[in-house]
Amino acid sequence: DEPAWTEPVRGVGMVWARTAAGVIGADGGIPWHVPEDLAHFRQVTGDGVVVMGRRTWDSLPPRFRPLPGRRNVVLTRDASWSAEGAEVVHDLASALDTDEPVWVIGGGAVYADALPFADRVSETIVDLDVPGDTTAPELDDGAWELVDEGPWQESRVEGTRYRFLEWRRR
């Protein structure tokens, strides 16, 4: 039931934080704490629509569920699932079908499915080598242009080094 789109849908962005090895998650959560990335995430996703998988919804700290100030669209195959503050959709096309800027915020499975429809990726690299069970998609240099490469910075809490990269589909 793939949508009939042949061109990437304009306006679909993806935002993730990953280790050098591509790890984004472990055991249903994020295995690091980099507050500067939380601030970056808030700023990037601003007042758009955020689209996430049900596991990512479950992973949100309760005080952030729903994410404040934006529509929270949750993708699930479970026809009976619902949650306060979540707009439930059962296929990706419905999740991305809006005029507002859409940010796909996780997790691994949704990033993989949404990648063909995205034209922007806002990536945080954390300089950690931690184990995980979920990874971000590889961005192929042929299809993706790195348009901004931030400097390495040091997080104020645990000293973790991190940097922000911006990608655009060529």
Ligand SMILES: CCc1nc(N)nc(N)c1OCCCOc1ncccc1N1CCC(C(F)(F)F)CC1
């Ligand atoms: C921030 C984590 C994050 N970073 C980037 N760069 N891309 C993402 N796709 C992403 O994952 C968002 C969903 C998971 O989110 C959280 N997982 C664990 C702890 C905290 C959170 N946050 C804190 C900020 C909060 C706010 F509403 F303030 F934005 C949302 C929930």
